[in-house]
Amino acid sequence: MLIIHFLASVLFAQNEIIAVSAGSSPKIDSLLFLLKKDISDTNKVIHLNILCKEYLSNGSYDIAFSYGSAALQLAEYLNFKKGIAIAYNGMGDIYYRQGNYPQALENQLTSHKISEEIGDKRTLAASYNGIGNIYCGQGNYAKALENHFASLKIKEEIGDKRGLASSYNGIGNCYNGQGNYARAIENHIASLKIKEELGDKKGMATSYNNIGVAYKDQGDFDKALSNDFASLSISEQIRDKMGIAHAYINIGETYLAKNNYSEAISYLQNSLQLFKESGVKEGVLEAYLNLSKANEKMGNYKNAHTHHILYSQYKDSVFNEISSKQLAEMQAKYEIERKDKENKSLVQENLLKQAEIEKRTLLLIILLGVLVFTVSISLLLYNRYKLKQRSLMAQELNYQQRLLSKAVIDAEEKERRRISHELHDGLGQLLSTAKLNISVLEEVLPPNEKHLQNALSLLDNAIDEVRTISHNMMPSVLIRLGLISALRELARKISDSNKVEVKVTANYDQRLNDINEIAIYRIIQESTNNILKYSEASCISIILNKSSADLFVEMKDNGRGFDTSEIEKSNGIGWKNIYARVSLLNGVVRIISEASKGTTINIHFLNLFASPEPILS
Numbered sequence: 001m002l003i004i005h006f007l008a009s010v011l012f013a014q015n016e017i018i019a020v021s022a023g024s025s026p027k028i029d030s031l032l033f034l035l036k037k038d039i040s041d042t043n044k045v046i047h048l049n050i051l052c053k054e055y056l057s058n059g060s061y062d063i064a065f066s067y068g069s070a071a072l073q074l075a076e077y078l079n080f081k082k083g084i085a086i087a088y089n090g091m092g093d094i095y096y097r098q099g100n101y102p103q104a105l106e107n108q109l110t111s112h113k114i115s116e117e118i119g120d121k122r123t124l125a126a127s128y129n130g131i132g133n134i135y136c137g138q139g140n141y142a143k144a145l146e147n148h149f150a151s152l153k154i155k156e157e158i159g160d161k162r163g164l165a166s167s168y169n170g171i172g173n174c175y176n177g178q179g180n181y182a183r184a185i186e187n188h189i190a191s192l193k194i195k196e197e198l199g200d201k202k203g204m205a206t207s208y209n210n211i212g213v214a215y216k217d218q219g220d221f222d223k224a225l226s227n228d229f230a231s232l233s234i235s236e237q238i239r240d241k242m243g244i245a246h247a248y249i250n251i252g253e254t255y256l257a258k259n260n261y262s263e264a265i266s267y268l269q270n271s272l273q274l275f276k277e278s279g280v281k282e283g284v285l286e287a288y289l290n291l292s293k294a295n296e297k298m299g300n301y302k303n304a305h306t307h308h309i310l311y312s313q314y315k316d317s318v319f320n321e322i323s324s325k326q327l328a329e330m331q332a333k334y335e336i337e338r339k340d341k342e343n344k345s346l347v348q349e350n351l352l353k354q355a356e357i358e359k360r361t362l363l364l365i366i367l368l369g370v371l372v373f374t375v376s377i378s379l380l381l382y383n384r385y386k387l388k389q390r391s392l393m394a395q396e397l398n399y400q401q402r403l404l405s406k407a408v409i410d411a412e413e414k415e416r417r418r419i420s421h422e423l424h425d426g427l428g429q430l431l432s433t434a435k436l437n438i439s440v441l442e443e444v445l446p447p448n449e450k451h452l453q454n455a456l457s458l459l460d461n462a463i464d465e466v467r468t469i470s471h472n473m474m475p476s477v478l479i480r481l482g483l484i485s486a487l488r489e490l491a492r493k494i495s496d497s498n499k500v501e502v503k504v505t506a507n508y509d510q511r512l513n514d515i516n517e518i519a520i521y522r523i524i525q526e527s528t529n530n531i532l533k534y535s536e537a538s539c540i541s542i543i544l545n546k547s548s549a550d551l552f553v554e555m556k557d558n559g560r561g562f563d564t565s566e567i568e569k570s571n572g573i574g575w576k577n578i579y580a581r582v583s584l585l586n587g588v589v590r591i592i593s594e595a596s597k598g599t600t601i602n603i604h605f606l607n608l609f610a611s612p613e614p615i616l617s
Contacts, residue, residue, distance in 0.1 A: 089108065139177065151170075168190045259297070271283065516585065550608060551605040
């Protein structure tokens with residue numbers, strides 16, 4: 001007990017000094033005042049846990065970690081189960097914010113187990129929420145939503161309005177990650193309404209930020225900026241430095257996406273300064289990276305290179321700092337456990353033997369500490385080497401897969417050309433010659449002779465069918481007049497059926513090289529075939545938009561829509577061909593679909609017009 005009280009006292013003295021530089025609040029000041037008067041009981045655990053949460057919300061992760069660790073140690077010593085569960089939940093949230101998902105999940109699962117055993121529903125709901133955030137960060141949206149909805153159910157049962165807002169926020173982030181922006185915005189607005197009812201201005205600023213991110217990802221930059229500036233206004237009113245910094249970086253990223261690079265750089269620089277002042281490493285990294293991108297887009301390659309170097313150096317320093325911190329934590333935990341054992345043995349033995357044991361124990365701790373430190377550093381270096389090798393292997397595998405896909409597609413297009421040529425010049429000519437020879441019989445047979453007319457009609461149908469197949473294999477208009485004309489011809493043929501209306505619009509008439517135009521034509525043709533087969537649409541819109549050296553292709557239909565998660569489970573080759581061709585053209589595919597609301601396919605080809613050389617060559 002004396003050991004824990006002593007360590008906690010030292011910790012509080014250090015953190016009070018840090019807190020002055022990191023910034024404080026009336027709530028934190030009040031808690032620190034109460035903490036000075038607390039004895040080492042459950043009240044102290046409660047106050048330590050609250051301080052951990054408060055500093056976490058301010059972005060002061062190191063200070064939050066110190067209070068969370070102290071709360072956990074004292075709660076375990078007192079066997080205060082609820083305090084232990086809350087402490088693990090807080091530590092899990094810190095690890096999550098730092099991007100250490102394995103450690104975050106381990107802490108949240110421990111909190112979940114303990115809170116479930118003691119029937120603490122509020123902490124159980126918080127652990128579900130924390131687990132959901134982790135899975136969302138890992139991209140496992142199905143598991144993330146499962147945990148968030150479990151948290152939401154408990155919070156509704158116990159009437160935890162603040163917790164409900166947090167759950168809606170987590171659910172909104174998951175839907176945003178899936179590209180389901182309508183559902184994302186719906187949940188973030190639900191979170192915002194609760195925070196407005198509670199008068200939680202800091203929470204309101206966070207919700208506006210989240211809504212802005214969803215609109216930005218959706219491509220509605222005006223609505224994104226409207227919500228980002230709403231967040232900034234509230235954060236400035238309450239003088240929330242972190243809220244202002246997050247609003248600045250969101251505004252900067254939106255202007256970057258909107259191609260307004262000068263405004264983007266201005267806001268990103270403001271966010272960088274605030275994150276540096278507050279010591280929020282993740283924010284500094286994000287600001288450096290986006291400043292590099294914005295300067296590159298403006299053609300300020302020197303500044304872009306400088307910011308990218310700063311990003312890389314800062315990223316490495318953060319990694320090294322986290323590794324050193326983990327080693328220090330391991331060593332501190334071991335020493336505390338050892339000293340606790342020593343304290344128990346001191347009660348049972350005489351003073352002379354205690355002195356001898358203390359000397360031997362101290363030597364053992366030093367030796368073990370050196371050993372643990374050496375082994376840990378060795379493992380760390382080895383793991384870094386393995387990660388680097390895996391990364392290189394993954395890059396090589398990706399390169400080989402691209403080469404293989406390119407070879408398959410090249411072979412496929414060559415075979416299409418050959419078959420098209422043979423059908424048109426070979427079989428087509430033979431059928432035409434056969435028709436000429438049979439036509440001679442009209443002079444010797446009675447007029448309107450039934451069998452002759454049937455034969456001529458069948459030959460006409462065969463010639464038309466060969467011409468159609470040859471055109472589908474390799475449209476001549478694509479080679480002669482280019483991609484836009486070929487797509488309009490494809491749209492005309494489909495529209496002539498009077499079942500589906502297809503419209504093609506483009507904001508450019510510049511020709512690409514044949515190889516790239518054929519590849520893009522195949523992508524759109526395959527996507528159109530999928531829509532015709534499955535969507536039951538009556539209208540299809542194909543829009544090609546050239547922006548600088550990039551090409552944006554958007555395909556919309558008013559069909560029945562589908563669950564986009566089924567694409568990964570599909571055994572068909574249609575989507576696989578589309579993704580493979582897009583990847584070879586340095587493109588990215590995003591599919592947005594909802595039941596009864598149709599489907600939108602967005603494809604972004606990077607630097608397609610930058611070079612006359614074919615990307616696939």
